[in-house]
Amino acid sequence: MNYTSHYSVLNKESIDYLFKDIKEDENNLLFSDFTFGAGGHTFSILNRSENAKVVSFDQDPEALENGRSRIENESVSERCFLVDSNFENFKKVIDEQFSDLVKDCGGFDGIVMDLGVSSHHFDSGERGFSFRVDAPLDMRMDVDNSEIQTAQHIVNNYSEEELNLLIRDYGEEKFHRRIVKNIIDKRSVAPIETTWQLADLIRLAYPAKLRHGKIHPATKTFQALRIEVNRELEVLEKVLDQIVPFLKNNGKIAVISFHSLEDRIVKQAFKKLETREDFLFEVLTKRPVIPSKDEVSENSRSRSAKLRVVQRVEQKKNKNKYAQFSKVNKN
Secondary structure, eight states: GGGGGOOOOTTHHHHHHHHTTTOOOSSSEEEEEETTTTTTHHHHHOOOOOOOOEEEEOOOHHHHHHHHHHHHTTTTTTTEEESOOGGHHHHHHHHHHHHHHHHHSEEEEEEEEEOOOHHHHHOOOGSSOOSSSSSBBBOOSTOOOOOOOOHHHHHHHHHHHHHHHHHHHHHTTTTTHHHHHHHHHHOOOOOOOOOHHHHHHHHHHHGGGTTSSSSOHHHHHHHHHHHHHHHHHHHHHHHHHHHHHEEEEEEEEEEEEEEEEHHHHHHHHHHHHTSSSSSSSEEOOSSOOOHHHHHHHHGGTTOOOOOEEEEESSSSSOSSSHHHHHHHHHH
């Protein structure tokens, strides 16, 4: 499969935000793409300005192999640095490998975080992300890391209560108890090992009239398992605070999320940034940016995407232009 066929969601919108307030001839621009994938956001940044450099992260071996080949083929190896690591290690990687680059550039102008699973992962059935193909229940982004527990391990070893909490909270699945009962009953006879085995018992847990809707009954449970396997929400919460000291004034963090749990964490984290006293931040997206109708028609997987952007500022705008006047008159 051609990895570069992946569709980068809200690509133009996120890159436009990152380059807002940056002059066309400005030098020493530095960005980071936290999920390189097929390179959509990374190469959009590189193509936007020949003065831009990008430190990109990925832990998927296939993404890394394809990415390095593309970087070499497009002759951008002096401006694009692809790191084999989860972006939760951002501070460690920057300190150990790119401290001179960051110093020369004065910090990062922007960081883009695409939290979704790439089309490549869904379309590569053997990875276990999708129930469209019968495959082992894996779901690890970093398939070379044997220390990461697979979805198969979770399904067959978590307690009934752990599974209920997982599927309820991470999948927001209202039929979680019926699904977990089917899982417990099935695994008591034999281990649940494949995507189709799991998807089928989830489907049967749904009321008959709801088993054949537009969205497959297994969708939410598979989402919950993927989040748990890859510690997605934990990593997201952990990394946002790491970014802050590395941002330039006017530097931005653009985050694209694909389900309400992620979006809620991003929204709350951005609000928290606005209350900091050591660094000043302003949220640029009072409401999340969503894909256009044209984008959704081209790529149905983008339908749930939301973009939020926060910017580091030197001083906050006075939201009440009469505040000072009112204060004076009270004295």
